[in-house]
Amino acid sequence: xxxxxxxxxxxxxxxxxxxxxxxxxxxxxxxxxxxxxxxxxxxxxxxxxxxxxxxxxxxxxxxxxxxxxxxxxxxxxxxxxxxxxxxxxxxxxxxxxxxxxxxxxxxxxxxxxxxxxxxxxxxxxxxxxxxxxxxxxxxxxxxxxxxxxxxxxxxxxxxxxxxxxxxxxxxxxxxxxxxxxxxxxxxxxxxxxxxxxxxxxxxxxxxxxxxxxxxxxxxxxxxxxxxxxxxxxxxxxxxxxxxxxxxxxxxxxxxxxxxxxxxxxxxxxxxxxxxxxxxxxxxxxxxxxxxxxxxxxxxxxxxxxxxxxxxxxxxxxxxxxxxxxxxxxxxxxxxxxxxxxxxxxxxxxxxxxxxxxxxxxxxxxxxxxxxxxxxxxxxxxxxxxxxxxxxxxxxxxxxxxxxxxxxxxxxxxxxxxxxxxxxxxxxxxxxxxxxxxxxxxxxxxxxxxxxxxxxxxxxxxxxxxxxxxxxxxxxxxxxxxxxxxxxxxxxxxxxxxxxxxxxxxxxxxxxxxxxxxxxxxxxxxxxxxxxxxxx
Amino acid sequence: xxxxxxxxxxxxxxxxxxxxxxxxxxxxxxxxxxxxxxxxxxxxxxxxxxxxxxxxxxxxxxxxxxxxxxxxxxxxxxxxxxxxxxxxxxxxxxxxxxxxxxxxxxxxxxxxxxxxxxxxxxxxxxxxxxxxxxxxxxxxxxxxxxxxxxxxxxxxxxxxxxxxxxxxxxxxxxxxxxxxxxxxxxxxxxxxxxxxxxxxxxxxxxxxxxxxxxxxxxxxxxxxxxxxxxxxxxxxxxxxxxxxxxxxxxxxxxxxxxxxxxxxxxxxxxxxxxxxxxxxxxxxxxxxxxxxxxxxxxxxxxxxxxxxxxxxxxxxxxxxxxxxxxxxxxxx
Numbered sequence: 001x002x003x004x005x006x007x008x009x010x011x012x013x014x015x016x017x018x019x020x021x022x023x024x025x026x027x028x029x030x031x032x033x034x035x036x037x038x039x040x041x042x043x044x045x046x047x048x049x050x051x052x053x054x055x056x057x058x059x060x061x062x063x064x065x066x067x068x069x070x071x072x073x074x075x076x077x078x079x080x081x082x083x084x085x086x087x088x089x090x091x092x093x094x095x096x097x098x099x100x101x102x103x104x105x106x107x108x109x110x111x112x113x114x115x116x117x118x119x120x121x122x123x124x125x126x127x128x129x130x131x132x133x134x135x136x137x138x139x140x141x142x143x144x145x146x147x148x149x150x151x152x153x154x155x156x157x158x159x160x161x162x163x164x165x166x167x168x169x170x171x172x173x174x175x176x177x178x179x180x181x182x183x184x185x186x187x188x189x190x191x192x193x194x195x196x197x198x199x200x201x202x203x204x205x206x207x208x209x210x211x212x213x214x215x216x217x218x219x220x221x222x223x224x225x226x227x228x229x230x231x232x233x234x235x236x237x238x239x240x241x242x243x244x245x246x247x248x249x250x251x252x253x254x255x256x257x258x259x260x261x262x263x264x265x266x267x268x269x270x271x272x273x274x275x276x277x278x279x280x281x282x283x284x285x286x287x288x289x290x291x292x293x294x295x296x297x298x299x300x301x302x303x304x305x306x307x308x309x310x311x312x313x314x315x316x317x318x319x320x321x322x323x324x325x326x327x328x329x330x331x332x333x334x335x336x337x338x339x340x341x342x343x344x345x346x347x348x349x350x351x352x353x354x355x356x357x358x359x360x361x362x363x364x365x366x367x368x369x370x371x372x373x374x375x376x377x378x379x380x381x382x383x384x385x386x387x388x389x390x391x392x393x394x395x396x397x398x399x400x401x402x403x404x405x406x407x408x409x410x411x412x413x414x415x416x417x418x419x420x421x422x423x424x425x426x427x428x429x430x431x432x433x434x435x436x437x438x439x440x441x442x443x444x445x446x447x448x449x450x451x452x453x454x455x456x457x458x459x460x461x462x463x464x465x466x467x468x469x470x471x472x473x474x475x476x477x478x479x480x481x482x483x484x485x486x487x488x489x490x491x492x493x494x495x496x497x498x499x500x501x502x503x504x505x506x507x508x509x510x511x512x513x514x515x516x517x518x519x520x521x522x523x524x525x526x527x528x529x530x531x532x533x534x535x
Numbered sequence: 536x537x538x539x540x541x542x543x544x545x546x547x548x549x550x551x552x553x554x555x556x557x558x559x560x561x562x563x564x565x566x567x568x569x570x571x572x573x574x575x576x577x578x579x580x581x582x583x584x585x586x587x588x589x590x591x592x593x594x595x596x597x598x599x600x601x602x603x604x605x606x607x608x609x610x611x612x613x614x615x616x617x618x619x620x621x622x623x624x625x626x627x628x629x630x631x632x633x634x635x636x637x638x639x640x641x642x643x644x645x646x647x648x649x650x651x652x653x654x655x656x657x658x659x660x661x662x663x664x665x666x667x668x669x670x671x672x673x674x675x676x677x678x679x680x681x682x683x684x685x686x687x688x689x690x691x692x693x694x695x696x697x698x699x700x701x702x703x704x705x706x707x708x709x710x711x712x713x714x715x716x717x718x719x720x721x722x723x724x725x726x727x728x729x730x731x732x733x734x735x736x737x738x739x740x741x742x743x744x745x746x747x748x749x750x751x752x753x754x755x756x757x758x759x760x761x762x763x764x765x766x767x768x769x770x771x772x773x774x775x776x777x778x779x780x781x782x783x784x785x786x787x788x789x790x791x792x793x794x795x796x797x798x799x800x801x802x803x804x805x806x807x808x809x810x811x812x813x814x815x816x817x818x819x820x821x822x823x824x825x826x827x828x829x830x831x832x833x834x835x836x837x838x839x840x841x842x843x844x845x846x847x848x849x850x851x852x853x854x855x856x857x858x859x860x861x862x863x864x865x866x867x
Contacts, residue, residue, distance in 0.1 A: 026680045029726035048726060061845040478840025479776060500775035501728045502833050506842055515842060523779070523833025523847030526725070530678035530831060530850030 295319030791822020
């Protein structure tokens with residue numbers, strides 16, 4: 001080594017002593033996030049770091065957030081139905097590919113407000129999650145956009161998870177009767193029965209057929225095979241299955257009502273009890289009745305009459321009528337003054353008649369008219385039992401807020417609030433209400449926990465108090481609002497998020513929103529960043 | 536530039552002339568055991584013709600070399616003795632000096648005499664020292680990763696000292712220094728969540744070092760210093776109301792030891808005798824720097840809004856760690 005290179009080499013050598021690369025965690029991707037709420041907690045699910053960050057909002061500003069690892073690559077995050085203190089996080093895992101440091105199977109993480117987790121693992125990287133109304137079952141499936149990184153892929157594979165047991169998920173491949181992707185999945189209500197015995201069913205709708213899965217039998221019988229039923233009449237004219245309603249009560253035991261877009265019929269599927277055998281593990285047998293109602297149905301809804309009999313209300317704008325199909329499949333026709341594509345059934349009184357009975361609102365989106373129907377008294381040629389209410393604004397899809405209030409967001413700006421009992425409308429003007437968040441929470445005894453509609457626009461948070469004649473109020477927070485969430489709990493909160501890569505929220509008391517009790521939390525996404533165990 | 540200076544220093548250090556002059560006896564600054572330089576008035580024979588008859592004889596010619604030319608004084612005729620004074624016989628071992636003639640007896644000797652250097656002005660004692668420092672602290676903790684692409688925090692600065700104690704081998708030098716550290720090359724971290732970050736420090740310190748002249752060009756040393764540093768940490772989020780920033784003054788203490796290789800004493804002296812006390816050296820020092828950590832939170836650098844806010848704690852930036860100092864030193 002000559003002199004000209006000696007010194008630079010010496011300096012370089014000394015500089016390299018102790019020179020270390022920074023830790024890999026520094027370059028880990030943070031976000032994107034799914035934001036959800038469970039009892040007294042706000043949860044940020046970090047897709048990049050595969051962890052859930054919980055902020056305890058139960059009493060004042062939170063301390064350090066809890067960070068809980070979840071199965072990598074979350075794809076769906078939902079609060080568990082019927083269990084507001086739990087969050088379901090569906091993850092795709094890490095495929096075993098070249099370069100993958102720690103391959104993991106896909107999984108479903110059940111995150112509790114306490115930070116405890118349970119994980120269910122399976123092989124398919126499902127991207128769709130559907131819960132039973134009581135939150136006991138989660139059915140995992142592939143959406144039409146799903147693609148698999150695995151070698152073999154069956155789009156009709158589903159997995160059923162019993163969230164109240166420790167059993168492994170049950171995987172089933174549905175039969176393909178000709179139409180590809182799953183259109184929707186619906187669960188029977190808790191009081192659905194066949195032969196007087198409660199049954200928990202999931203109905204998977206395809207374009208031209210549907211599958212009936214007995215959720216309980218699926219965990220008992222192995223192998224298990226579902227019923228797949230093709231409705232040739234529905235699809236002959238190019239129709240596609242669109243809707244299913246489950247009967248409840250003893251008078252219409254084990255009955256499914258199906259509607260298909262483009263079909264003039266309603267399909268009544270009767271499930272009759274039978275013995276379970278190894279070759280036919282389902283303890284019921286379906287039979288199909290096709291019911292022509294006199295028009296092309298666009299919506300169906302079930303209601304119970306005063307005698308407890310279950311009847312089906314059918315909207316058929318092609319006939320400018322509504323139809324009622326009783327339990328004996330007799331049809332009653334009621335002409336309507338306007339087209340009505342949808343029906344919303346409720347139970348309550350009406351002006352001049354305090355009798356609480358089944359009634360309905362028939363309407364069409366993008367219209368400004370609603371028609372009240374006394375569904376138990378339809379068919380009167382004088383038109384009694386039909387009342388039309390004209391609104392000042394066209395509205396979009398109604399949102400039921402409670403037993404007596406329906407929110408009708410306007411097509412343009414503002415909203416109308418419809419009182420069902422007195423059949424009156426309150427019009428609230430304001431900005432576009434795409435982000436309106438209804439927050440109606442009642443305790444089991446019926447007392448009000450929260451009864452508001454929240455609306456964010458810019459840095460202002462407006463709210464309508466449903467218990468005080470829709471009294472509108474607003475307050476201004478410190479930055480534009482990205483998202484508005486309600487936090488369930490004994491002292492419910494409303495949380496608004498702000499644009500900040502490090503995390504920034506403002507928390508308000510949902511019962512009495514005020515800046516005096518509001519506080520902000522910042523930086524919780526990078527808490528303990530500089531500590532060894534940090535993100 | 537640093538490389539150039541280093542090369543200059545080392546080139547000087549390793550030049551054959553430097554090695555030729557670099558005997559322990561010719562040690563510079565702190566000095567060798569004798570701290571003697573040829574030609575200094577204190578040790579050289581008096582440059583006068585009125586020599587003590589018992590004084591040293593004229594220098595002999597080097598073996599194999601040209602005869603040493605007599606000095607100008609030697610060529611000067613002694614004053615004539617008074618007429619009344621009795622004749623003094625010269626000392627038997629002192630050769631008589633012939634009377635000068637109008638022409639030089641030896642033309643070559645005359646030429647050498649004209650080119651002889653002037654007498655040096657004193658002993659080589661370098662009290663002052665200034666140096667350009669590059670301090671590299673090895674931050675092994677994870678917190679520093681968010682401010683740098685590696686674990687090395689580099690500060691540059693200068694130190695000045697004055698030797699209060701000079702012993703033939705040991706020198707004690709109190710010193711004052713400052714340094715500036717700017718670490719802002721971490722780039723985006725957390726996938727761009729933090730688009731940039733910086734950690735700047737300005738340091739002032741005072742200390743003392745003791746060095747020992749082991750060889751004419753090599754001196755190990757020990758150093759202790761303490762002072763205060765003004766730290767400013769900043770993170771710029773990809774989005775948000777403001778940058779995250781914190782600054783504070785905090786003390787620090789460094790303990791280290793190392794060595795200096797330098798030009799031997801007098802090696803840089805010019806023909807005119809200038810820079811006789813100048814020394815250029817390259818110092819390497821390793822040790823440990825003790826400093827309290829700096830806490831950071833996500834509090835923005837200015838107030839945002841009117842709603843009371845709670846900010847997350849990011850943790851502490853660790854400041855202690857082993858260090859390596861490379862310095863170019865000048866002594867005079």
